[in-house]
Amino acid sequence: MSPLTDTRKRELRRELESIVGQAAVLSDPDELMVYESDGLTLFRALADFVVFPTSAQHVSAVVKLANRENLPFVARGAGTGLSGGCLPTEGGIVISMMRMNRVLEVDYENQIAVVEPGLVNLHLSWKVGPRGYYYAPDPSSQQACTIGGNIANNSGGPHTLKYGVTTNHVLGLEVVMPDGEIVWLGGKTREACGYDLAGVFVGSEGTFGIATRIVVRILKKPQAVKTVLAVFDAIDQASAAVSAIIARGLVPAAMEMIDRLTIQAVEDAFNCGYPRDADAALLIELDGLAVGMDTQAEHIVAACRESGAREVRTARSEAERQLLWKGRKSAFGAYGRVSPAYMVMDGVIPRTKLPYVLRRVNEIVAAAGLRVGNVFHAGDGNLHPNILYDPRKPGEEARVVAAGAEIMKVCAQVGGSISGEHGIGLEKADFMPFIFSAADLALMHRLKSAFNVSGLCNPGKIFPTKKSCVEVGPVAYRPHAIEEKGLAQRF
Amino acid sequence: MPDALLDKLRAAVGAANLLTGVELSPYVVEGRTPEAAVFPGSIEEVAVVMALASQVGRSVTPWGGGTAASVGMPAPRAGLIMGLRRLGRLLDHEPGDLTATVEAGMTVAALQTALGSRGQWLSLDPADADRATIGGVLATNACGPRRHLYGTARDLLIGVTVVTADGSIVKGGGKVVKNVAGYDLPKLFIGSYGTLGVIVEATVKLRPLPGQEELVCVRFDRLKDAGAAVRAIAASDLLPNAVELLDGAAAAGAGLAAGSPTPGGLLVVGFDGVREQVDWQRAELARLTGPLGGRDVRPLEVAAWARLTPAARAAFGATAAVMALAVLPSQVAETMEQGAGIARGRGLQSAWAAHAGVGVVRGAVASDPAPTDPAALAAVLAEWREMARAGGGHANLEWAPLVVKSQVPVWDDPGAAGRIMERIKAQLDPRNILNPGRFVAGI
Amino acid sequence: MDTTTHAAPPAAAGPLSLHGLSVEGVNQCVHCGLCLAYCPTFSELGTEMDSPRGRIFMIKSLAEGRMSLSDSTVRHLSLCLDCRACETVCPAGVPYGRLIEAAKAEIERDRPGALGRRLFRWLNFGLLLGHPRLLGLAASGARFYQASGLQRLVRKSGLVRLLPGTLPAWEALLPPVPAKAERTAPPRVTPAEGPRRARVALLTGCVQSVIFAAHNRATARVLAKNGCEVIVPDGQGCCGALNAHGGDHERALAMARKTIDAFESARADAVVVNTSGCGAHMKAYGHLLAADRGYAERAKRFAASVRDLAEFLAQEPLRGSLSSVPLTCTYHDPCHVAHGQKIKSEPRTLLAQIPGLRVVELAESDWCCGSAGIYNLTEPEMATRLLHRKVSHVLATGAEAVVTANPGCILQIQAGLGAHGSAVRVLHLVEILDRAYGGPGGAQ
Numbered sequence A: 001m002s003p004l005t006d007t008r009k010r011e012l013r014r015e016l017e018s019i020v021g022q023a024a025v026l027s028d029p030d031e032l033m034v035y036e037s038d039g040l041t042l043f044r045a046l047a048d049f050v051v052f053p054t055s056a057q058h059v060s061a062v063v064k065l066a067n068r069e070n071l072p073f074v075a076r077g078a079g080t081g082l083s084g085g086c087l088p089t090e091g092g093i094v095i096s097m098m099r100m101n102r103v104l105e106v107d108y109e110n111q112i113a114v115v116e117p118g119l120v121n122l123h124l125s126w127k128v129g130p131r132g133y134y135y136a137p138d139p140s141s142q143q144a145c146t147i148g149g150n151i152a153n154n155s156g157g158p159h160t161l162k163y164g165v166t167t168n169h170v171l172g173l174e175v176v177m178p179d180g181e182i183v184w185l186g187g188k189t190r191e192a193c194g195y196d197l198a199g200v201f202v203g204s205e206g207t208f209g210i211a212t213r214i215v216v217r218i219l220k221k222p223q224a225v226k227t228v229l230a231v232f233d234a235i236d237q238a239s240a241a242v243s244a245i246i247a248r249g250l251v252p253a254a255m256e257m258i259d260r261l262t263i264q265a266v267e268d269a270f271n272c273g274y275p276r277d278a279d280a281a282l283l284i285e286l287d288g289l290a291v292g293m294d295t296q297a298e299h300i301v302a303a304c305r306e307s308g309a310r311e312v313r314t315a316r317s318e319a320e321r322q323l324l325w326k327g328r329k330s331a332f333g334a335y336g337r338v339s340p341a342y343m344v345m346d347g348v349i350p351r352t353k354l355p356y357v358l359r360r361v362n363e364i365v366a367a368a369g370l371r372v373g374n375v376f377h378a379g380d381g382n383l384h385p386n387i388l389y390d391p392r393k394p395g396e397e398a399r400v401v402a403a404g405a406e407i408m409k410v411c412a413q414v415g416g417s418i419s420g421e422h423g424i425g426l427e428k429a430d431f432m433p434f435i436f437s438a439a440d441l442a443l444m445h446r447l448k449s450a451f452n453v454s455g456l457c458n459p460g461k462i463f464p465t466k467k468s469c470v471e472v473g474p475v476a477y478r479p480h481a482i483e484e485k486g487l488a489q490r491f
Numbered sequence B: 001m002p003d004a005l006l007d008k009l010r011a012a013v014g015a016a017n018l019l020t021g022v023e024l025s026p027y028v029v030e031g032r033t034p035e036a037a038v039f040p041g042s043i044e045e046v047a048v049v050m051a052l053a054s055q056v057g058r059s060v061t062p063w064g065g066g067t068a069a070s071v072g073m074p075a076p077r078a079g080l081i082m083g084l085r086r087l088g089r090l091l092d093h094e095p096g097d098l099t100a101t102v103e104a105g106m107t108v109a110a111l112q113t114a115l116g117s118r119g120q121w122l123s124l125d126p127a128d129a130d131r132a133t134i135g136g137v138l139a140t141n142a143c144g145p146r147r148h149l150y151g152t153a154r155d156l157l158i159g160v161t162v163v164t165a166d167g168s169i170v171k172g173g174g175k176v177v178k179n180v181a182g183y184d185l186p187k188l189f190i191g192s193y194g195t196l197g198v199i200v201e202a203t204v205k206l207r208p209l210p211g212q213e214e215l216v217c218v219r220f221d222r223l224k225d226a227g228a229a230v231r232a233i234a235a236s237d238l239l240p241n242a243v244e245l246l247d248g249a250a251a252a253g254a255g256l257a258a259g260s261p262t263p264g265g266l267l268v269v270g271f272d273g274v275r276e277q278v279d280w281q282r283a284e285l286a287r288l289t290g291p292l293g294g295r296d297v298r299p300l301e302v303a304a305w306a307r308l309t310p311a312a313r314a315a316f317g318a319t320a321a322v323m324a325l326a327v328l329p330s331q332v333a334e335t336m337e338q339g340a341g342i343a344r345g346r347g348l349q350s351a352w353a354a355h356a357g358v359g360v361v362r363g364a365v366a367s368d369p370a371p372t373d374p375a376a377l378a379a380v381l382a383e384w385r386e387m388a389r390a391g392g393g394h395a396n397l398e399w400a401p402l403v404v405k406s407q408v409p410v411w412d413d414p415g416a417a418g419r420i421m422e423r424i425k426a427q428l429d430p431r432n433i434l435n436p437g438r439f440v441a442g443i
Numbered sequence C: 001m002d003t004t005t006h007a008a009p010p011a012a013a014g015p016l017s018l019h020g021l022s023v024e025g026v027n028q029c030v031h032c033g034l035c036l037a038y039c040p041t042f043s044e045l046g047t048e049m050d051s052p053r054g055r056i057f058m059i060k061s062l063a064e065g066r067m068s069l070s071d072s073t074v075r076h077l078s079l080c081l082d083c084r085a086c087e088t089v090c091p092a093g094v095p096y097g098r099l100i101e102a103a104k105a106e107i108e109r110d111r112p113g114a115l116g117r118r119l120f121r122w123l124n125f126g127l128l129l130g131h132p133r134l135l136g137l138a139a140s141g142a143r144f145y146q147a148s149g150l151q152r153l154v155r156k157s158g159l160v161r162l163l164p165g166t167l168p169a170w171e172a173l174l175p176p177v178p179a180k181a182e183r184t185a186p187p188r189v190t191p192a193e194g195p196r197r198a199r200v201a202l203l204t205g206c207v208q209s210v211i212f213a214a215h216n217r218a219t220a221r222v223l224a225k226n227g228c229e230v231i232v233p234d235g236q237g238c239c240g241a242l243n244a245h246g247g248d249h250e251r252a253l254a255m256a257r258k259t260i261d262a263f264e265s266a267r268a269d270a271v272v273v274n275t276s277g278c279g280a281h282m283k284a285y286g287h288l289l290a291a292d293r294g295y296a297e298r299a300k301r302f303a304a305s306v307r308d309l310a311e312f313l314a315q316e317p318l319r320g321s322l323s324s325v326p327l328t329c330t331y332h333d334p335c336h337v338a339h340g341q342k343i344k345s346e347p348r349t350l351l352a353q354i355p356g357l358r359v360v361e362l363a364e365s366d367w368c369c370g371s372a373g374i375y376n377l378t379e380p381e382m383a384t385r386l387l388h389r390k391v392s393h394v395l396a397t398g399a400e401a402v403v404t405a406n407p408g409c410i411l412q413i414q415a416g417l418g419a420h421g422s423a424v425r426v427l428h429l430v431e432i433l434d435r436a437y438g439g440p441g442g443a444q
Helices: A006-020 A028-034 A055-070 A121-129 A147-153 A197-201 A233-246 A260-270 A293-306 A320-330 A331-337 A351-367 A396-413 A429-434 A438-449 B003-013 B020-026 B044-056 B107-116 B134-140 B186-190 B223-234 B249-253 B275-292 B304-308 B329-345 B374-390 B415-426 C024-028 C040-045 C054-065 C070-077 C085-088 C096-110 C114-128 C134-148 C150-157 C167-173 C206-211 C213-225 C240-244 C249-264 C276-283 C296-305 C310-312 C345-352 C380-397 C407-419 C431-434
Strands: A047-053 A073-074 A094-098 A103-107 A112-115 A170-176 A182-186 A210-217 A224-232 A254-259 A281-286 A311-314 A342-343 A370-376 A385-389 B036-038 B060-065 B080-083 B090-094 B099-103 B157-163 B169-173 B198-205 B210-219 B242-247 B264-274 B295-300 B319-326 B350-355 B358-367 B396-398 C198-202 C226-231 C270-273 C306-308 C327-331 C357-360 C401-403 C425-428
Touching: A006 A047, A006 A055, A028 A047, A028 C054, A028 C070, A028 C401, A047 B223, A055 A073, A055 A094, A055 A170, A055 A182, A055 A210, A103 A121, A112 A121, A121 A147, A170 A197, A182 A197, A182 B415, A197 B186, A224 A233, A224 A293, A224 A320, A233 A254, A233 A281, A233 A351, A254 A260, A254 A320, A260 A331, A260 A370, A281 A293, A281 A320, A293 A311, A293 A331, A331 A342, A331 A370, A331 A385, A331 B107, A351 A370, A351 A385, A351 C357, A385 A396, A396 A429, A396 C407, A429 A438, A438 B169, A438 B186, A438 B415, B003 B036, B003 B044, B003 C310, B020 B036, B020 C270, B044 B060, B044 B080, B044 B169, B044 B198, B044 B350, B060 B198, B080 B099, B090 B107, B099 B107, B107 B134, B134 B198, B134 B396, B134 C206, B157 B186, B169 B186, B169 B198, B210 B275, B223 B242, B223 B264, B223 B275, B223 B329, B242 B249, B242 B304, B249 B264, B249 B350, B249 C249, B264 B275, B264 B304, B264 B396, B275 B295, B304 C357, B319 B374, B329 B350, B329 B358, B329 B374, B358 C024, B374 B396, C024 C054, C040 C380, C054 C070, C054 C096, C070 C096, C085 C096, C096 C240, C096 C249, C134 C150, C134 C407, C198 C213, C206 C213, C206 C407, C213 C226, C213 C310, C213 C431, C240 C276, C240 C296, C249 C296, C270 C276, C270 C310, C276 C306, C296 C306, C306 C310, C310 C345, C310 C431, C327 C345, C345 C357, C345 C431, C380 C407, C401 C407, C401 C431, C407 C425, C425 C431
Parallel strands: A047 A094, A073 A094, B036 B080, B060 B080, C198 C226, C198 C270, C270 C306, C327 C357, C327 C401, C401 C425
Antiparallel strands: A103 A112, A112 A210, A170 A182, A170 A210, A224 A281, A224 A311, A254 A281, A254 A370, A342 A385, A370 A385, B090 B099, B099 B198, B157 B169, B157 B198, B210 B264, B210 B295, B242 B264, B242 B350, B319 B358, B319 B396, B350 B358
8 A cells, every 4th residue: 555645646746747747757546557567467556656757867866756755666668577577566656668768879880789778679670670680589579578678577589599588688788776876787898897787687677776778789680591380299299309309409599389279379360370280389490501501401300200290391481481470479469369368377497398397287277177378488498388267257366376386386396497588576476485495585685685775676576475485395375465465466 | 724613624524625734835826825725525515614714704715726816806815715626526417408517616628528428518618628617617707719609608507506605505597598587696606706605506508519610710911901800700691609819929829820921910710510501601701801801711720729718818928917808899900909009109019819709808918028117017007998998898907916916906997886796795795705805896 | 556446357247348339359458568569659658558458458447347437548548549550460359449439439428528529520420421412512611711712811810820629730631622523423333344353332432522532533443444343322421430430339320321221232242442441440330230130231241342442453463554653652551451451462462563663661651640530630749740750751761652542641641741841742542553544534
């Protein structure tokens, strides 16, 4: 519950307006309600204000005001996140970065770009595309998500198999620290001076400060690209093909798996060319030099066929390739055609455990009486089981949450992680003890204290709230502390 | 050091694994002899030693192969050396997962041999691979020419186990190639020079060994033209795994300056992949560099790889100082020429070598034949640093005698970020016992 | 956090509706946000209330009773262009166009506005659009205003600034109305040339028939060149699209019924439409009249026969001999062609067949130009921002002409280019085709 009285709110609104301008502050309850969730609607929480800064100085002034008033604050990009990471917690200020969306500088010679955090990921590739460059991290939401949000979550994407995640492409950041000071972490050169603070900042889920300028690498587009679709009658065969490809010493640019239910949803959406009757399909992309590409593609085809693929074909045109990718990248949204809601998991497992874990996922969800669609980065072992449910049916949501926790545990047990790219946020904070000890978490907390001295910058995220439950092992679902306080609700 | 503490240390690691007195000579740095050197045999023993040191407020210097022992300022009071040579095992290598977990004391060469037997490698090629340990390489963020394509430790380390200043065993990251759960502790410890914790175990991403690899050099009369060639390569379709630029002195130092006269610049480019890819790229390199003044495109022997990173320092019989400058890749050749000019202006000889494609340049100053004037040397180094800073980069003194280091700060000024670094150090090592004073901002 | 405004939705809600219109489609939205960057208003403002996801959320909350029709909610819903760009990118298939039309109908019911605004709506939606003769009279009046020099006088004297409300914007956008002789409809029957391909009925439209009657005549000629017998059914009027988009639901229904009545008797193989908003709307008649027992089936049949001109023509290569049109042009996708009807490649396919014509791609070609029915009159500020965006992209192409396929877009972009002092012309697709066929006097 926000501690602010209406009078105080009005005063603060005026003060915020004096910083960012009248048309850049929201405080109307109906307007705030639109900001109650991100891409995960399981959690909702209301802020006191949403502000729209257009400069680092604006952000700094807002943050200083928040510190003075002891108000929590959190930065928000496009709100496509899937872990509740940008939700406010105890009222406070949501700082929307959407009006800081410029490409400030492109240095083609040194292959870097300086951008503002509200820039849509794909728009950077559009900007540098005509000169033959692109920005490599390609989360499936890249058409909408922002680079600032990618920084917070260290976002991945299909092509991270070869090119790495966001952190591998960020050289430096201008950051408004949680006390309002504007500081550069890293810079334009490839070497850090002192501790790799830029590296530590990326993936800190908005708890270390707010990035206001970002130096990213842009890459030369590969000379050649080849996209192969392999179709399987059994999902185990597809898993085996992934291992067979790696065993041949090949590391494709991307290797994505998409199961039957998902194929049907995306085919309904965009008619992308995935066979509706297949049990699973692998979308494999090779890129690099034109020379030698055919040889590599032959290896891929052979590995798929040996693993039992019933059909292996290569995209014949750029349009066909784009359509296949459109299907893959729209998969989450396409579940809207088969279910009114879904919860996406983001577990990571060692590649070699793929067949076992996929079987376990299907068993767990079936036992809960629910359906699951799988679409994921098979090459990285980054699973995305999407559990479908209807929030209007009593009890379904609780079963989804319980099944999700079960799946996370399986991932932890095989030596994996509870998040590959979506972040911990609110959603998985209480799963952290599945993979981290009390000492691990204590060190992370000390690191947080070094950046976020007051604790006002995006509180309530990442860290589990019950210190007693740090042992690895079954932990029953229980409400997050801020849910218990009635500050956020899980629906 | 009190006997009681020595007894406790002996009890923790076994008497044979504690060195004192004259046995400490290999661990003398800048003339400072530590009080003892301990060699724990397990992570738990590291933790016990750390806890003991913490209790009595003794400083601790983690020690791998000792290849970077002289980097940075020595601790004002040399305490314990924490030698990690007994933690030398490859714990886990699953080729299907392209990952390996290794103890910190294993040497890079030993790890590569083990991985290579199963067709894989860790795509990190620091100098002195047969002495440098994984823990040391991570703590100093060491790397080599192949970083051009494969990146540095920050791109390869996916999990790390560390013993912190209070003796806790802490891990960050995990064993999977993609992981955003919790803060990125591996990034924090890479390049932290043992000031935040003792790295004891690491999980790394691997790559399949390439079918073919070839190192090719191209001679240029003028360094400037070689710099243009570096930019041309960056803008081309080539996918080299190394792009190195050496001036004549460094090329000679690396034994690569065949023919005469000594080239103004030597461009060294590495390629890997299947045979046809390497062949195509070599031909394409010749086609690109020819019009820019490149001549004598020829392959180099495999042994040349290891001589590239230390080439500048190897140029002289005796070296007064080596500085590593981080600049924009487009500024590399200019930095080298300008830097050499600065040295000449003070009557000093210098040699230059760079991981040119990524903008890491090393300049070395000769101290022979006559002993170098310390004031002139300090002035040169300060000017080099200014030159790097003017282009938005920075420079660290990679090697120099203590007398020089006391005049020219080893580490560049991290600016306002330095305050955050100090807070991190204070949070993780509140009693300041881990390599005190060795690092940036007096950390 | 205010927990009272924050209750959970009803556990087992019945079908959701607004103004009696189903908005169940809101449940298809999974809040993924992939629509955000494709929404022109969100791109301009960055506020989620002005994004498709935010508006769907508001519509859902309104239907569930979590939110009331407050001033701010009305404001954000009204700012929607109804361009349906979000529908094209929505993987979940949210029928956004239907949702926003229901919301706008609810807004009209709830707050019809001040007398002036109601009068204005009645005049336009009720009187002019519903009665072609009155529209013709109004056109004559406007023609007099323009041709007599009165317009110049009003503008020069500054009198225009004294006009109340949005009238100055209206005045500025008032298109040049052609003389009466130029406003004639195509013949009731135009015989097919060459081997017969189909019998098609042509919608002449309301505003189109007044301002762009020449496009209608050109359409009949081009269709005839392509083997079509072209019928212009009597008794047709406005299709009701503007009413539906403006929240005037009841009259929109009546107009739809009247249109069906008029066209059924033509017994055509297809109903061809050369204005994007009308085509998209008529294709949705089945949904619009689904609850009307007398019309539901007929509406479905009718809707299935509707074809956009480009969609119809591009099914086959263009017939007959085409002469060279030496021009560099770019193509602007009208929203209700690209998003409303998912027609993007067809116009480009047709343009590519015209000898001499060079077509350069336009950045954000399928972004709304701000015209959006009467949006440029009701939301002039946002419309102007979007127009500037469009015009700057057009100028960046270096094209001599912008080709498009909707009267609203033509007027809007022409006005925008005019304001920039640009000589770039805006042409209807059919004008280019007609010119390639030789125009009104084209060789047989």
